[in-house]
Amino acid sequence: MIKAGIVGGAGYAGVELLRILAGHPAVRITAITSRDMDGMKISDIFPSLRRRVDLKFVSQEDEAFKRCDVVFFATPNGVAMQQAAGLLAAGARVIDLAADFRIRDVAEWEKWYGMPHAAPELVAEAAYGLPEVCREQIRGARVLANPGCYPTAVQLGFLPLIEAGAIDCGHLIADAKSGVSGAGRRAEVGSLFSEASDSFKAYGVAGHRHLPEIRQGLSRMAGGSSVGLTFVPHLTPMVRGIHATLYARLTKDISAAALQELFESRFEGEAFVDVMPAGSHPETRSVRASNMCRIAVHRPQGADTVVVLSVIDNLVKGAAGQAVQNMNIMFGEKESLGLEMLAVNP
Numbered sequence: 001m002i003k004a005g006i007v008g009g010a011g012y013a014g015v016e017l018l019r020i021l022a023g024h025p026a027v028r029i030t031a032i033t034s035r036d037m038d039g040m041k042i043s044d045i046f047p048s049l050r051r052r053v054d055l056k057f058v059s060q061e062d063e064a065f066k067r068c069d070v071v072f073f074a075t076p077n078g079v080a081m082q083q084a085a086g087l088l089a090a091g092a093r094v095i096d097l098a099a100d101f102r103i104r105d106v107a108e109w110e111k112w113y114g115m116p117h118a119a120p121e122l123v124a125e126a127a128y129g130l131p132e133v134c135r136e137q138i139r140g141a142r143v144l145a146n147p148g149c150y151p152t153a154v155q156l157g158f159l160p161l162i163e164a165g166a167i168d169c170g171h172l173i174a175d176a177k178s179g180v181s182g183a184g185r186r187a188e189v190g191s192l193f194s195e196a197s198d199s200f201k202a203y204g205v206a207g208h209r210h211l212p213e214i215r216q217g218l219s220r221m222a223g224g225s226s227v228g229l230t231f232v233p234h235l236t237p238m239v240r241g242i243h244a245t246l247y248a249r250l251t252k253d254i255s256a257a258a259l260q261e262l263f264e265s266r267f268e269g270e271a272f273v274d275v276m277p278a279g280s281h282p283e284t285r286s287v288r289a290s291n292m293c294r295i296a297v298h299r300p301q302g303a304d305t306v307v308v309l310s311v312i313d314n315l316v317k318g319a320a321g322q323a324v325q326n327m328n329i330m331f332g333e334k335e336s337l338g339l340e341m342l343a344v345n346p
Contacts, residue, residue, distance in 0.1 A: 001028045002331055005068040010034035012181050013097050014074035016320035022052040024338030031064035066090040081118040094143050095323050101126035101145035102213050112209050129326040138329045149318025150176050150210045153244040155217045156293050157310035160266035162221040167248035170228040176244040177234040182314045197237045204233050241284030246308040256299040263297050271336040282311045290343040291321035
């Protein structure tokens, strides 16, 4: 059994990790922290976990963490980089759901995240956890940077087109929408029901923290070439889900049928990417509470613009589910183990 610990088990991503790992046949959860709930029984705070998680929140100094095989950080940015080295020295592997190890250029990371990096040597070592692209690097990783939710949806959507050299990578557009759970469980005015309900807005237009991560990933797909990306995120009045509408200019005359074949061929055999039939319009509710990314590709009016629609659950494929998918790869388990749950509907 894989002995797993979670640092930050009371946020939305942390609770989602608990939900998934509690049903994972190869995992035993041994320690969970919450800064504000130390000593409290987890099932008292989250009744959905009753009869499945019979543990209390403990401090991060608890000896149980030193006996873990893997420790997940479902914490704010800046936490994992402070504690990862000690856990690695104790023999654990580290999977960070925040952004501490995602951006290879440490100076770039410090610019976007507004703090000095505490473990730049681990940035160089960390594997980027987008399995559909980086599976081989993930297998042997000690430190894993779990991708952000927007970066997951956007990168998977552009992937086949960039690898095929079929689009102008200098002028890409990602128009993405997220549910309010993406803002976390903190009490903030902007995510209150009366503020977010019956409303819709863009944010971070001048620059969002996920932009350098997405550009880095797309550049990797393009063989290291620079990528021009306009990324505009939006907040929508729903709890879960990301819908990314992606635009690119074709540099080859590829028919709609050939584009469909390109996507189907690239993702053939991928457990968690579903290329939908031609003409489809995937909905966020079709992936709710699942680890699936559903994609559709269009060439409107036969013009030179290709439009890709990519939907995920931001808390599962965009966070906790993908983290477990990466754990499975790291420990040699079947990649889909513990993640076969279907989307919930309605």
